[in-house]
Amino acid sequence: MATDPFPNMDSPQSRLLSSLHRFASVWGTVVIDGVSTVGDISIFGWQMVLWMFRAKPKRETLMPNFYAVGVLSLPVVALTGTFIGMVLAIQSYHQFKNIGMETFLGAVINMSLVRELGPVLAATMLAGRVGSAMAAVLGTMRVTEQIDALISMGANPIHYLVVPRFLACVLLIPALTIMADFMGIVGGYFYSVIVFGIDHAQYLRNSREFVGSFDLFTGVFKSIFFGATIAVVSCYRGFHCQAGAEGVGRAATAAFVQSFVMILLLDIVLNIFLDAVYFAIWPTGAKLF
Amino acid sequence: MQESILDQITSTALPHGKRPILETRSMSLQFGRQVILKDISVKVNKGETIAIIGESGCGKTMFLKALVGLLSPTSGSVVFDGHDIQKLDDQEMTNLRKRFGFVFQNAALFDSMTISQNIAFPLRQHGVPKGKTAQNLISERLAEVGLPSNVLPKRPSQLSGGMRKRVGLARALILEPDLLLYDEPTTGLDPIMSDVINELMMRTRKRYPVTSIIVTHDMHSARKVADRIIMLYPYTRLEHGESQILFDGPPSALESTKDRRVSQFVKGEAGERLMEMLASRSKGPADTFGRVDPNHDDGMDEE
Numbered sequence: 343m344a345t346d347p348f349p350n351m352d353s354p355q356s357r358l359l360s361s362l363h364r365f366a367s368v369w370g371t372v373v374i375d376g377v378s379t380v381g382d383i384s385i386f387g388w389q390m391v392l393w394m395f396r397a398k399p400k401r402e403t404l405m406p407n408f409y410a411v412g413v414l415s416l417p418v419v420a421l422t423g424t425f426i427g428m429v430l431a432i433q434s435y436h437q438f439k440n441i442g443m444e445t446f447l448g449a450v451i452n453m454s455l456v457r458e459l460g461p462v463l464a465a466t467m468l469a470g471r472v473g474s475a476m477a478a479v480l481g482t483m484r485v486t487e488q489i490d491a492l493i494s495m496g497a498n499p500i501h502y503l504v505v506p507r508f509l510a511c512v513l514l515i516p517a518l519t520i521m522a523d524f525m526g527i528v529g530g531y532f533y534s535v536i537v538f539g540i541d542h543a544q545y546l547r548n549s550r551e552f553v554g555s556f557d558l559f560t561g562v563f564k565s566i567f568f569g570a571t572i573a574v575v576s577c578y579r580g581f582h583c584q585a586g587a588e589g590v591g592r593a594a595t596a597a598f599v600q601s602f603v604m605i606l607l608l609d610i611v612l613n614i615f616l617d618a619v620y621f622a623i624w625p626t627g628a629k630l631f
Numbered sequence: 632m633q634e635s636i637l638d639q640i641t642s643t644a645l646p647h648g649k650r651p652i653l654e655t656r657s658m659s660l661q662f663g664r665q666v667i668l669k670d671i672s673v674k675v676n677k678g679e680t681i682a683i684i685g686e687s688g689c690g691k692t693m694f695l696k697a698l699v700g701l702l703s704p705t706s707g708s709v710v711f712d713g714h715d716i717q718k719l720d721d722q723e724m725t726n727l728r729k730r731f732g733f734v735f736q737n738a739a740l741f742d743s744m745t746i747s748q749n750i751a752f753p754l755r756q757h758g759v760p761k762g763k764t765a766q767n768l769i770s771e772r773l774a775e776v777g778l779p780s781n782v783l784p785k786r787p788s789q790l791s792g793g794m795r796k797r798v799g800l801a802r803a804l805i806l807e808p809d810l811l812l813y814d815e816p817t818t819g820l821d822p823i824m825s826d827v828i829n830e831l832m833m834r835t836r837k838r839y840p841v842t843s844i845i846v847t848h849d850m851h852s853a854r855k856v857a858d859r860i861i862m863l864y865p866y867t868r869l870e871h872g873e874s875q876i877l878f879d880g881p882p883s884a885l886e887s888t889k890d891r892r893v894s895q896f897v898k899g900e901a902g903e904r905l906m907e908m909l910a911s912r913s914k915g916p917a918d919t920f921g922r923v924d925p926n927h928d929d930g931m932d933e934e
Contacts, residue, residue: 406743482742490701491739495802496728496756498721 386500386581387574390508393501399509403502407510411472415518419467423522426459427451427529435538444540448549451530456553460523461561462609465568467522468515469601473576476507477597480580481590489581499581508573515569516562523561556620564612571604652677652842653698653810658707660693666866667693669875670707673861677809680836680843682857682882684850686896689863690875691846692736695812698844699731700724711810729757732803732811732841736818738795740787740802747783750802757806772801775838776831793824800831804839811835813845817852825852832856850897854882862893 430451438444480503483489489499527549535542576597583593621627651674660668667690675681683691696702698709700716708715711727719727740749750769759765773780776797787795796816803811813832817825829852836843847853853860862878869875878885878893885897895902 486737487735487739488741490696491733491735491741493701494699494728494731494733495753496725497752 382582383574383578386504386578389500390504390574390577393498394505394508397498397501399501399505403506404509407506408514410475411468411510412514412517415468415471416521418471419464419518419522420525422463422467423455423460423525424529426463426522427455427526427531428533430454430459430526431530431533431538435534444534444538445544446548446552447534447540448530448545449552451534452527452549452553453557455526455530456523456557456561458561458609460526461519461565461568462605463526464515464518464522464565465572465605466602468511468518468569469572469576469598469605472511473572473601474594474598476573476576477580477583478590478594480577481583481593484581484583485585485590504573504577504581507577508570511569511573512566513569515565515572519562519565523558556623560616560620563616564609567608567612568605571608572601575601575604651675652712653844654710655694655698655704656708656710658694658697658704658709660690660697660702661705668697668704668863669866671863671875672707673876673879675842675844677842678840679859680832680845680857681859681861682845682847682853683861683863684848684853684896685863686848686865689865691863692814694863695814695844695846699728699733699810699812701733725756729753729806730809732806732808734796734799734803734811734813734816736814737792738787738799740795740798742787745784745786746790746798749787749798750805752802753806760806768805769801772804775804775834776801777827793820793827796820796828797831800828800835804835807839807841809840809842811841811843813843813847815847815849816845817847817849825849828852829855850899854885857882860885862896864892 431447434447434450435444438447438450480489483503489503492499492502531542531545534540535545579593579597579600583589653675655671655673658668658671659666671694683694685691693702697704698711700709703717708717710716712730714723714727716724716727740746741752744752747769750772751765754765754768759768769783770780773783778794778797778801782790782794782798787798790798800816816828816832820828832843832845833856835841843856845853845856858881860878860880860882861876863875864873864877866875877890878888885893888894888897891902
């Protein structure tokens with residue numbers, strides 16, 4: 343709380359000064375907290391990178407995390423991917439039909455999926471399903487002194503708890519992204535061709551001509567950064583969890599919200615970068631018609 | 632390289648009583664502006680059993696954690712067997728931790744592991760001592776703490792509080808440490824189970840040449856188990872220039888102490904404390920009852 347430096351002065355000038363002081367104090371605190379959190383997360387991430395190379399992670403810590411990220415997340419990613427593909431078809435069909443170009447629907451749906459929606463959707467599901475669970479588990483371990491117990495028995499908690507989670511997220515999110523892409527393409531195809539009756543040969547040909555390997559690479563490449571962000575932010579939130587059930591709940595929520603914001607922020611930055619790369623290789627760009 | 636550091640650390644142990652095995656030199660600990668410990672200097676001789684007593688919030692758990700490097704002192708140092716633990720690198724500290732056993736307040740068993748995996752954890756980190764097998768060591772320790780072998784495949788959530796504490800003790804003992812630290816070992820247990828834990832601590836001391844430090848506010852336990860008692864007092868309640876250690880001596884000397892704060896604590900008398908609390912409430916939030924450590928009861932508000 344800001345203390346009032348002008349307690350006994352009630353002239354308009356001193357009141358103005360007092361409120362300016364409070365304003366500066368409150369916003370100063372917000373900025374300092376924000377900067378120190380970003381600094382803390384960066385240091386945390388750096389320590390994790392160091393530990394990744396300093397000692398090989400143990401198989402028994404890797405496998406449960408690979409299973410939670412890769413296997414248990416697959417159904418929900420596949421399901422939401424399918425729905426998104428269908429929704430894209432439903433939303434775009436009438437506009438394209440009005441201008442007589444419904445056969446190009448596949449190109450638009452599939453391009454949106456592989457470049458943008460597949461990776462972002464897979465990352466969002468991962469942040470919600472795995473990221474918040476990581477924060478809750480590590481937060482509970484912090485609160486119940488299990489992290490202290492690890493240290494006291496000579497294990498480094500970053501090496502033991504964070505590195506396996508990071509590797510699971512980074513190595514397996516590309517697979518989840520490809521799954522979301524594939525199921526989205528299947529869902530879009532199903533609704534466009536089977537329900538709306540678009541000619542399937544033209545639908546596929548237009549998709550194939552418009553969506554290239556670079557587009558698929560774009561999505562998968564971005565997803566690796568999303569996975570890394572989810573792991574670092576969620577583990578950091580868990581490690582810095584406050585006491586009690588409320589603290590654990592807050593850590594889990596903060597892990598998801600902050601991961602999601604970071605995913606979208608990174609998405610913008612990476613898209614700008616990847617677009618620059620794309621136009622450096624293919625200056626004319628891809629054309630729908 | 633690892634071997635040589637380990638040899639160096641283990642070879643410096645001196646004969647019993649020659650030199651304190653553990654020493655804090657003007658150790659202070661603070662979080663932000665909140666002073667928890669100020670200039671604490673304590674020497675612990677090899678084989679001693681010390682009980683650290685004091686009211687909630689006095690920093691006794693912080694003191695315990697600072698001894699094994701779980702918290703870093705803001706100033707001063709902790710010297711274990713001739714090694715200033717803040718000056719050790721990661722590898723040396725890891726090797727030194729083989730010689731510590733820490734029994735946490737709520738056992739701090741790993742939920743994701745079975746009891747067997749929990750007890751074997753230090754063996755997985757540091758390796759099984761020569762001439763022994765992990766299975767034999769686990770069985771021996773389990774028998775020592777009086778638990779049946781059918782608990783081994785169970786998860787910590789399937790055990791009672793007393794059983795979990797005993798598993799915590801078995802885990803801390805598995806590598807036969809030189810220094811055993813107990814954080815409120817009898818808190819939250821029924822009187823019989825509390826005494827079982829007391830007996831186990833005494834038996835452990837008889838069986839191994841271990842130095843023990845017990846943080847507790849259970850006076851029955853402190854009197855029964857310890858051969859020296861240190862009482863810490865919350866820094867914020869001290870008069871200017873007073874030491875935070877109000878009492879340091881054998882349990883028998885507790886009765887003859889002239890310090891009213893010590894006798895009040897030993898007898899469990901509230902005295903004028905309630906009136907102080909009510910007065911401090913009417914004045915607004917007082918730093919006397921300030922938050923110390925968000926992760927531990929010992930540092931939480933008293934109310």
